[in-house]
Amino acid sequence: MKELEDLRKEIDLIDKKLVKLLNERGNLALKIGKIKSLNNRNFYNPQRENEVYKNIKIFNGGSSGPLRDEHLENIFREVISACIAVQSDIKVCYFGPEGTYTHLAAIKRFGSSRMLVPVKTIGDVFDYVSKGLAHYGVVPVENTIEGMVNATFDMFTGSDVTIIGEEVIPVSHFLLSKANDISKIKRIYVHPQTLGQCRKFLEENFKNAELVESLSNADSCVRASKDKESAAIASEIAGQIYGLKPLMPHVEDYSNNFTRFLIISRGEKTAKTGNDKTSILFSIKNSVGALYKILKPFYENGINITKIESRPSKKFNWDYIFFIDVISHETDEPLKRALKAIGEYTIFIKILGSYAFLSEKT
Numbered sequence: 001m002k003e004l005e006d007l008r009k010e011i012d013l014i015d016k017k018l019v020k021l022l023n024e025r026g027n028l029a030l031k032i033g034k035i036k037s038l039n040n041r042n043f044y045n046p047q048r049e050n051e052v053y054k055n056i057k058i059f060n061g062g063s064s065g066p067l068r069d070e071h072l073e074n075i076f077r078e079v080i081s082a083c084i085a086v087q088s089d090i091k092v093c094y095f096g097p098e099g100t101y102t103h104l105a106a107i108k109r110f111g112s113s114r115m116l117v118p119v120k121t122i123g124d125v126f127d128y129v130s131k132g133l134a135h136y137g138v139v140p141v142e143n144t145i146e147g148m149v150n151a152t153f154d155m156f157t158g159s160d161v162t163i164i165g166e167e168v169i170p171v172s173h174f175l176l177s178k179a180n181d182i183s184k185i186k187r188i189y190v191h192p193q194t195l196g197q198c199r200k201f202l203e204e205n206f207k208n209a210e211l212v213e214s215l216s217n218a219d220s221c222v223r224a225s226k227d228k229e230s231a232a233i234a235s236e237i238a239g240q241i242y243g244l245k246p247l248m249p250h251v252e253d254y255s256n257n258f259t260r261f262l263i264i265s266r267g268e269k270t271a272k273t274g275n276d277k278t279s280i281l282f283s284i285k286n287s288v289g290a291l292y293k294i295l296k297p298f299y300e301n302g303i304n305i306t307k308i309e310s311r312p313s314k315k316f317n318w319d320y321i322f323f324i325d326v327i328s329h330e331t332d333e334p335l336k337r338a339l340k341a342i343g344e345y346t347i348f349i350k351i352l353g354s355y356a357f358l359s360e361k362t
Helices: 002-038 046-061 069-087 101-110 122-130 150-158 192-205 217-225 236-241 290-300 333-345
Strands: 091-095 115-119 136-143 162-170 174-177 187-190 210-213 230-234 245-248 258-265 276-284 305-312 320-326 346-356
Touching: 002 069, 046 069, 046 346, 091 101, 091 122, 101 115, 101 136, 101 162, 101 258, 115 122, 122 136, 122 150, 122 258, 136 150, 136 162, 150 305, 150 320, 174 217, 174 236, 187 192, 187 217, 192 210, 192 230, 217 230, 217 236, 230 236, 236 245, 276 290, 276 333, 290 305, 290 333, 333 346
Parallel strands: 091 115, 091 136, 162 346, 187 210, 187 230
Antiparallel strands: 136 258, 162 258, 174 230, 174 245, 276 320, 276 346, 305 320
């Protein structure tokens, strides 16, 4: 059809212009990279990336479409990722292996052009970043159904890393297998966190199947790919990576299922965005009303606490460390006043980092 041919020729011309413009952007990125290198500046700048995404939404506001803001953001994430890749080989480690939700969070934050390195444990992520073996790390911190990821929480108490960002990923689990018939499945490989999110589904549909604990959702897929009488519960993308077919979609018990991930670095600080969150660790002295005295200054300074969790310190019996998230930046005067006020009631206070609050994405 001539009309179709003509439209394709128009697309080819646009693609030619896009390639030229993208290379022009890449050349500018190289120049910026040289300036950053001479001034010992970080190549990755989350504030600048957020600014680019905000600009894209503004630019798209006057357009008649059809591309939505999220479509353009996904495209530009890869553009930014490629431009930073030509500046420097930034290494990002994540709690792997490939195909986990943490891997998806790493791609969402950094794009696929960065060097993404899977490591075996959450502790390894902290270790790589702390020792400078990776520039950044990505770790899960909480799930809307299962709550806090204790392994991540515990690592912050003894680590020197800082939090520079967060990502929130919707969790949608699939039943994946080499088998074609569900009735032939005798074993299901499932990570404990995933099991907690799909327990009702499994009880209703696989009462007689053996549930085998795995190290991660990707590990579930690897084991199921070698066992024709088994299935795994993981993301659809993980199934594609490890050659498994989706037998049943959306097997999580609750549709409103999200996991929050933290982006960690070695000592970096982020500038204020005007919509920031700060994560803080502290341990309180054992006295009557201690927790009340800790929380009161935040209220008096108009600071919203969005999360509070406690964990045993593992040093003394009945001694706890608290983790809180507040809507404020560590340089804000009200937060400084609140932290000063609680100082006399705490054994220690540790600011883990301030970063852009993704309220609009959760």
